[in-house]
Amino acid sequence: MNDGLFDQFKEWYEKRHDYARAWKARTGGQVVATMCTYSPEELLIAAGMLPVRVLGAHEPQNVTEPHIFGMFCPFCRDSLAQGLLGRYDYAEGVTLTQSCIQYRQTYSSWRQNVPTVKWDYYVAMPNDVQSPHSRKAHIAEVQRFRVFLQTLTGKEITDDMLRESLAVCDENRRLLRQLFDYRKETNPQVTGVEALYASITAQFIDKREHNEQLKKVLAALPTRNLDRPQGARFMTIGSENDDVSFMAMVESVGATIVIDDQCSGTRYFWNASKPGDDVVRAIAERYCDRPACPTKDYPAHTRFDHVLNLAKEYNVQAAIFLQQKFCDPHEGDYPDLKRHLEANGIPTLFLEFDITNPIGPFRIRIEAMLETLSEEELF
């Protein structure tokens, strides 16, 4: 049964370029193509801009070969293709905060080869966020980005403006956490596809508008009755995965995706900032403290226990690794994370994702996984 509760998020997701163009026409503000969820959006929002995370289109494309290696991850190639195809022609700026080398190549190719780019900025966030020196360095990098934006726009970004944008972002994070809390319940009233629509759109919709929509949904959830069987409770693990057709397939064969560790989901919004007088520090440290991407998770592997805790908290029966092909950071973590989960009673399934995915063979693997989980006597 579809009661249309998440239709606004779905429409935003499907018509994200229309939304950005309309926002620009309405506000007169600049749109900034952001890469990676480590981008300090608070600064862009305070500068009156709309940060829009670049996503792929999950379509075959043939435009990236001259610019980026074929053995770089499909998400990076798909993202670059969107720029080269002119789908983000409304975005004046492009910015990347350092995560992996493949994304860096996407960013470099974008700023050089997408003709509509008017400015670019690279935030040199250290990967070794566990070091106190790196944290200091990142605070300085965020401050440097602030100065760049002030120079670019000719307008000061005051501490109060930053506090206000940080409050808006933190509210968005809290509301998404509240929404995801509903997925802990038995027979949750939020599906994995719906949760994906809600979390991914936060990455490119005006946060204030997104917050209002989240509040409407949260108000309606206590009385919602989805009337669908829960099936097995799955977790998804990976990098950027917004392949809705895959998620919908999983939830159509006897499962519900109840939680994730992905940058299209929880890693983006899981933690709010810590209060403090220094707002730049509060913004910068939130990114250092958030659930780590594998590129920023050493020497201690903090994400292994974080993922396991999520699995336990959400009563997960199995975890699916959505491994972007050639994504070295995630593939490097995979063997140890798989062992960690399985040693703690969470079986796993590994699927390799590309720009387009074979839903038929994947369906068979999901169904086989469900059969292995089945407590019903098969024979």
Add this chain to the structure above:
Amino acid sequence: MITAGIDMGSRSVKVVLLEEIKVDGAPQLNYAVKKAHLMMPGDIDADQAAEKAFTEALAAAGVSRDQVKSVFATGAGRKQVEFATEGVTEMTAGARGAVYMYPQARTVVDVGAEEGRGIKTDADGKAIDFAGNEKCAAGAGSFAEAMSRALQLTLKEFGEASLRSDKSIPMNAQCTVFAESEVVSLIHSATPKEDIAKAVLDAVASRVCAMVRRVGIEGNVVLIGGMVHNPGFVASLKNAMDVDQVLLPELPEFVSALGCALIAAERQH
């Protein structure tokens, strides 16, 4: 009681009719295969192929449709078996059939026309983990078939030829199409056909072995699927997996259909 298992593979349809039996003095013998029937669909639509193969199997066994209590389907086209009572995945069906035939088996390697997979199973024949090839035929039977065509050998000759070679020529290509051009290069450099055949089968075995290692090689290994008929592949796989013995069923392409028929029968109780 008679039940049926239908394996709708990408190249052929396999039907097993299973009969429940009671043998005095041998209580472990619960079932007997009444008929195993294989049909290559040719240009028949997939949804008609299951019906045709099932009808042929019933006729060959002298069994009426009413006598069949339950039909379970598996394989890439199992959803197209409209008359099936239920369906199970190839992993579940393969594990069940293999462990029924070889109760000591705990690792099942299934290599068919378009997919290879490794399955870890428990003592009841329940699949507990699996891994398969992704979007690529280089770890499956159709790759060997394509390469045999490039060498102008029948599949039988291709497998036998590889056994005559003691060379190890690495195939570097990562996909079927590029591997074919590598084979053509070897032909042009006058490499003996048996050496090329062994190189191809070593490459397929290496791919399959890598998949099986993802689930872990434990206990006895049984190989099922059409590639069992290729002795060169079996030799290459044994070598790649570094195991002394690989159990080989007599009718390997029917093991998943058998597993299906068994599950269908056991669900009746």
